[in-house]
Amino acid sequence: MKRHGRGGGPTTAGAPSAQLSRRLGRADLRAVPETRKELRELLRHWGRPGRSDIAELLTSELVTNALVHTDRDAVLTATVSPHGLRVEVRDFVGRRPRLRVPSADDGTHGRGLVLVQALADAWGVRAHGVGKAVWFELTEETAA
Template sequence: MEDEAGSATEQAPAPQLRRRLGRADLRAVPEARRALRELLRTWGRPGRSEIAELLTSELVTNAVVHTDHDALLTATVGPRGLRVEVRDFVGRRPRLRVPNADDGTNGRGLFLVQSLADAWGVRVHGVGKAVWFELDAGVA
């Protein structure tokens, strides 16, 4: 990009969080929430930040409970909103289930993601998958 004087200007990189999640380490869940909260402090969307923390907790919990490998959390704040992705190294795709009263407290994670995120999905990569969600900046 060039400014009016014709010299190149650099665009500041989008604020980003990258965190390795140890396998079967449930301490990763509150640590991910704290790190995300720090990243989102300047986002200026408090209601959306709370949703982002909840949905991130769900994806991180799924990665550390349902896989036998490390995972990688990436969260990026851009002009259009927030994108959070949890990448693991297990090719098995997650199942979206509609929870019922017999499920207790399990099985609601992806249902929450589907219900509260503006977009979400699963992206398959070489030896695993990435489950992601997005929250738009323009939505209150």
């Protein structure tokens, strides 16, 4: 885990950014709870407990999707800035994720992007050289 903090103090409005960057090993689902723990530590000074819980949930969904639906490594980057939180999970497969409405028969599968769409202030998918990045943002302005 790499954590970059410019200024070293709590990240609140007007304060510097802090970042978590983590490489996720191919199909290593142990990375999901480990990532949640690392994100929780990054967000410890954010001062938005309810939003931090949402951030953990949505990050878990993006990490799980990258590890389950690709056969490659992925890279997580989470950045806390004065404007809020941005989490991005890059993988190395060009196939774009599909937002689908899960059926009752799916159990817990198929709900990840639906949760991201419902709970994030913004989200999307962007192509990069050899794959894509799925991202979401939780903004400071709407934080409770």
